Amino acid sequence: EVQLVESGGGLVQPGGSLRLSCVASGFTFSNYWMHWVRQVPGRGLMWVSHISNDGSGTSYADSVTGRFTISRDSAKNTLYLQMNSLKAEDSAVYFCVRDDPGLGLDFWGQGTMVTVSS
Amino acid sequence: DVVMTQSPLSLPVTLGQPASISCRSSQSLVSSDGDTYLNWFQQRPGQSPRRLIYKVSNRDSGVPDRFSGSGSGTDFTLIISRVEAEDVGIYYCMQGTSWPPWTFGQGTKVEIK
Numbered sequence: 732e733v734q735l736v737e738s739g740g741g742l743v744q745p746g747g748s749l750r751l752s753c754v755a756s757g758f759t760f761s762n763y764w765m766h767w768v769r770q771v772p773g774r775g776l777m778w779v780s781h782i783s784n785d786g787s788g789t790s791y792a793d794s795v796t797g798r799f800t801i802s803r804d805s806a807k808n809t810l811y812l813q814m815n816s817l818k819a820e821d822s823a824v825y826f827c828v829r830d831d832p833g834l835g836l837d838f839w840g841q842g843t844m845v846t847v848s849s
Numbered sequence: 850d851v852v853m854t855q856s857p858l859s860l861p862v863t864l865g866q867p868a869s870i871s872c873r874s875s876q877s878l879v880s881s882d883g884d885t886y887l888n889w890f891q892q893r894p895g896q897s898p899r900r901l902i903y904k905v906s907n908r909d910s911g912v913p914d915r916f917s918g919s920g921s922g923t924d925f926t927l928i929i930s931r932v933e934a935e936d937v938g939i940y941y942c943m944q945g946t947s948w949p950p951w952t953f954g955q956g957t958k959v960e961i962k
Contacts, residue, residue: 766951776890776898776941778951790949826897834904835888835945839897 733757735827735840742846747817753810753827753840761785761805764830767812769823770842777823780812781830795821817847851875851947855940855954861962868929870957872942877922879946886945889918889927892956893938901940902927929959937961 739751767779780791780801789801800813810827824842831837852875862868878885889902900909902918905925915930929936942954
């Protein structure tokens, strides 16, 4: 059974940092691109970042470029999102999402809530 | 960036009746490999999104056959042939042809009348 379990969310002050983690199981993690997608409660979905299966390729939404860094550790089957210089508008539920090769985003984790507030 | 526009944003439906959701992209979603990377997701209340349809019209495993997707180029449609109570939620289209960024529609809220 495919599972993606996010953790690391919480309350942080503006300008602070958080690192999100997503532990994958039930599939060969090293074969899949992975993404982070966020959702303000009650609002729509916004893609944040992607990483290729071997970590050699990454991309970011303009709103997080230079502040967020995506990475992965295939030995630990874990995806990360390092978030620095956080702003109130970064407050959202962050989902870890698998990318089905040739078919696009498919399986989503349950999400972890990030709240940026003083 | 490719802008995805869904309509309607709210869709009250009578149980057993059909529902249709439109999704339009600001540019063609036909990829250089000939495929069209347009997916549909369902997000039930309090749950994570779940993919229903990939590449315009292919149902994911376990998705009831009352869900169907169609379209081409810039115009796409998700149809629920007979709405059931468990179909209540928000439906999103998403393009993966021209990236980054991957982009989503605003979402269509399906509710029972």
